[in-house]
Amino acid sequence: MQNDKAILELLEQNAKISTAEIATLLNMETSQVEQRIKELEQQGIITKYQAMINWDKVDNDKVTAVIEVKITPQREVGFDAVAERIFRFPEVTDVHLMSGQYDLLVFMEGRTMKEVSQFVHSRLATMEHVLSTATHFVLKTYKQNGCILEDKEVNRRLVVTP
Amino acid sequence: MSWQNYLNSNVREMPPSGIRRFFNLAAEMDDVISLGVGEPDFVTPWHIREACVYSLERGYTNYTANQGLPSLREAISQQLSSDYNLHYHAKDEVLVTVGASEALDLAMRALLQPGDEVLIPDPCFVAYGACVSLAGGKAVPLATRVEDNFQMTAQMVEQAITPKTKALLICNPNNPTGATIGKQHLLQIAQVVERHDLIVISDEIYDKLTYKGEHTCFASLPGMRDRTILINGFSKAYAMTGWRIGYAASNADFIGAMNKIHQYTMMCAPITAQMAAVEALQNGKQAMAKMVEQYDRRRKMVVNAFNKMGLPCFEPSGAFYAFPDIRSTGMTSEEFAQQLLKETKVAVIPGNAFGQAGEGFIRCSYATSLTDLTEALKRIEGFVRPKMG
Numbered sequence: 001m002q003n004d005k006a007i008l009e010l011l012e013q014n015a016k017i018s019t020a021e022i023a024t025l026l027n028m029e030t031s032q033v034e035q036r037i038k039e040l041e042q043q044g045i046i047t048k049y050q051a052m053i054n055w056d057k058v059d060n061d062k063v064t065a066v067i068e069v070k071i072t073p074q075r076e077v078g079f080d081a082v083a084e085r086i087f088r089f090p091e092v093t094d095v096h097l098m099s100g101q102y103d104l105l106v107f108m109e110g111r112t113m114k115e116v117s118q119f120v121h122s123r124l125a126t127m128e129h130v131l132s133t134a135t136h137f138v139l140k141t142y143k144q145n146g147c148i149l150e151d152k153e154v155n156r157r158l159v160v161t162p
Numbered sequence: 163m164s165w166q167n168y169l170n171s172n173v174r175e176m177p178p179s180g181i182r183r184f185f186n187l188a189a190e191m192d193d194v195i196s197l198g199v200g201e202p203d204f205v206t207p208w209h210i211r212e213a214c215v216y217s218l219e220r221g222y223t224n225y226t227a228n229q230g231l232p233s234l235r236e237a238i239s240q241q242l243s244s245d246y247n248l249h250y251h252a253k254d255e256v257l258v259t260v261g262a263s264e265a266l267d268l269a270m271r272a273l274l275q276p277g278d279e280v281l282i283p284d285p286c287f288v289a290y291g292a293c294v295s296l297a298g299g300k301a302v303p304l305a306t307r308v309e310d311n312f313q314m315t316a317q318m319v320e321q322a323i324t325p326k327t328k329a330l331l332i333c334n335p336n337n338p339t340g341a342t343i344g345k346q347h348l349l350q351i352a353q354v355v356e357r358h359d360l361i362v363i364s365d366e367i368y369d370k371l372t373y374k375g376e377h378t379c380f381a382s383l384p385g386m387r388d389r390t391i392l393i394n395g396f397s398k399a400y401a402m403t404g405w406r407i408g409y410a411a412s413n414a415d416f417i418g419a420m421n422k423i424h425q426y427t428m429m430c431a432p433i434t435a436q437m438a439a440v441e442a443l444q445n446g447k448q449a450m451a452k453m454v455e456q457y458d459r460r461r462k463m464v465v466n467a468f469n470k471m472g473l474p475c476f477e478p479s480g481a482f483y484a485f486p487d488i489r490s491t492g493m494t495s496e497e498f499a500q501q502l503l504k505e506t507k508v509a510v511i512p513g514n515a516f517g518q519a520g521e522g523f524i525r526c527s528y529a530t531s532l533t534d535l536t537e538a539l540k541r542i543e544g545f546v547r548p549k550m551g
Contacts, residue, residue, distance in 0.1 A: 160198035
């Protein structure tokens with residue numbers, strides 16, 4: 001299980017790392033690593049392999065919005081039922097239940113601001129039990145999922161040092 | 163007019179560092195993958211850099227006390243106490259220096275009379291012998307062998323002692339071999355040291371980079387605190403090579419003597435770097451542990467790779483160097499490193515740059531990104547295979 005954590009960390013840093021490389025790094029057999037990864041996938045611990053893309057560098061218009069949603073919790077299911085109705089929409093990328101001034105924090109992506117606002121006023125705000133929404137548009141992303149998107153730090157080491 | 167005639171004879175007769183010679187060769191080439199770098203490939207953790215920036219914002223741009231900022235000396239003292247149960251008074255038993263290198267130089271200059279002998283391990287960091295010579299002393303190498311796990315033994319020390327021997331230098335973990343000296347060995351060495359009334363200069367710059375077992379600090383052994391000049395710094399453990407902050411801890415008389423030289427030469431270490439060092443000691447454990455974990459993984463990978471390609475590699479238990487045996491290729495370490503560089507653009511350091519006992523080996527730093535390391539090992543294997551027959 002100690003190796004599981006190391007495998008997960010290596011995959012989190014670079015999902016493209018080969019099982020052979022992981023095996024060499026952790027002093028394991030490649031087949032062992034493959035087996036553990038398969039089990040971690042089956043257990044739902046590894047849920048998906050995804051590339052981190054800096055969309056600002058791609059000619060691809062995309063708008064990201066962060067929406068604060070206040071809702072009335074329902075008997076027995078609390079916030080979960082409304083949250084589920086929201087997270088099923090494909091344009092919604094993240095949903096978190098929050099403490100504080102509002103209940104759900106919803107991240108969504110659209111092609112235009114109009115598309116996002118249409119989703120908010122026609123789908124989200126009109127949903128039963130939703131009391132209010134506050135939409136914020138993302139202007140620029142500097143860091144995402146622990147990754148600095150435009151890291152200007154370079155290796156300044158000399159070729160040979162003592 | 164020849165300047166050679168005016169130079170100090172100790173300087174004139176000193177050969178240039180083997181590493182420097184090799185650096186000049188490597189510097190002329192582009193796109194070299196370097197395993198020749200004796201410094202972490204990580205940038206100093208951000209919280210430490212941020213502490214430095216904040217100190218500048220608040221206007222900390224002045225001299226500090228010669229001995230160093232009291233807060234840094236206090237933090238060093240606390241660290242030694244919690245790590246090794248060693249107690250040094252921050253006031254007069256700790257000296258902050260410009261890198262561990264300065265501490266080493268000060269220790270030799272404060273200690274040695276012309277002709278005094280200092281026993282140093284072989285192979286070892288290139289500066290040891292030079293510092294001894296510059297201080298007017300004579301470095302006596304103690305050749306360690308791969309067959310003995312590059313261990314410096316009590317017997318070896320005992321046999322090398324002459325009436326002129328004043329001190330013994332220990333580098334634990336060792337650069338370039340990555341060997342560490344266990345507590346039992348150190349206790350035996352301590353007995354010899356006591357019997358012959360020697361001083362020990364203990365360079366522990368890689369103490370936090372120990373992967374197997376616990377590091378034993380020489381000064382923490384019974385009776386050794388007041389015989390030892392403990393030298394350490396922030397370069398390796400906290401990825402702070404360019405900040406040049408090191409320290410020495412010893413008894414007050416000796417630290418006072420070192421401080422005399424320090425105050426007339428360096429005056430004090432830079433204040434911003436000292437403030438960053440305080441932050442490193444107070445909050446740097448987590449970042450350091452992450453770096454050490456990564457070095458450890460690469461260490462195992464590199465050792466395995468060398469063994470698989472037929473270059474037997476001693477398993478280093480500290481620092482961040484692998485020291486594989488290249489004798490089966492029929493080349494000298496210098497030939498091997500030069501040809502490897504020319505043919506594959508991979509830089510490694512010939513073992514003889516670290517002393518005669520390093521001949522037949524090469525030093526490869528694994529403080530290099532995984533991608534570069536994998537590629538470099540592939541190229542080395544391609545270079546070695548046809549030579550092994």
